[in-house]
Amino acid sequence: MLTMASEKPILYSYFRSSCSWRVRLLKDGGQQFSAEFKAVNPMQQVPALKIDGITLSQSLAIIHYLEDTCPNPRLLPQDLKKRAQVRMIADHIVSGIQPLQNLSVLKQMGEKKMEWAQNCIASGFQALEQTLEHTAGRYCVGDEVSMADLCLVPQVFNAERFKVDMGPYPTITRINKALLELEAFKVSHPSLQPDTPAELRA
Template identity: 45%
Template sequence: MSKPVLLSSYLSSCGWRVRIVLEVKKIDFEYRPVYLWPDTGEQQSEKFKNINPMGQLPVLLVDGKPISQSVAIMEYLEEKYPEPRMLPADPYLRAKCREVVELLVSGVQPLQSIGLIPILGKVEWKKWADRNITRGFTALEAIFAETAGKYCFGDEVTFADACLVPQVCNAYRFGID
């Protein structure tokens, strides 16, 4: 079996969360950068769409077979490489961790997509993103008030941490407090 290959971009917060999981689990992998830009990036090429028809990053190639969607990749890595575990052992906390992941990947991250700027315009996007991202982060603070230790869920890095870090950095990058 060959080492996994991650197709991603430094601009991709979805790819960033997968890289965090790969690094925390100390998985030897190959990184192949893909030029990412809405409508014109390499991910929109016919060659790339043969790997992932959605034309999205990241993609993990496992023995040449593609897995796309960051959470699916993270779950695969958790099952294939169970140590260190990145989901809490307690079923309730595991569910809460998945809740945080869902909130981040469905409720916060899409609003930080640069692909929305041409559609909404920069000023409207900024107002819309600021309001909704702030709302998502406020909800996270309430959850973390009950679950946090050194990290989001106690003293071990979880999927929640892997998903949170890129979104906090993007919020900062886009001037959202």
């Protein structure tokens, strides 16, 4: 768990959390279940961000606040149609794929957790691939990095962790590769976080 000076923002995170990666600016997996953290976020989920005298949870709420207060670089296009597409893709990942393969769900699946995660991700990626065929340029929507891209890269990381065959998703794969070449995505990678176990470090 990363703690900074009291006058600066505090981000509560976990190295392998795709939700945390979306907002990464982290220690001991499971700290989110402590009584101390429950006071920060009653849902006991990461990420949570203490900033400007408030505490925010849920990655998209955090991203929207940062977009509203520090819109440089901008993560939502000015064009309203592109802005709607960015939000659609982000919601597709954040609401339609990631929760189904989240740790709390996988714990309920027992021995079938790998198969369950693979099926959930593959089903979501089939739809996402079709959407991106119409919206993508270099990135998810056109040629500017957006909120949708912040959601895509962590979800592809999850897919690879669960050994999902990425062959059927060339557009997703191409965009992910382009994004991982950018410095912001490199330094926020789970393998480079303070709480990453030594054996998983890059």
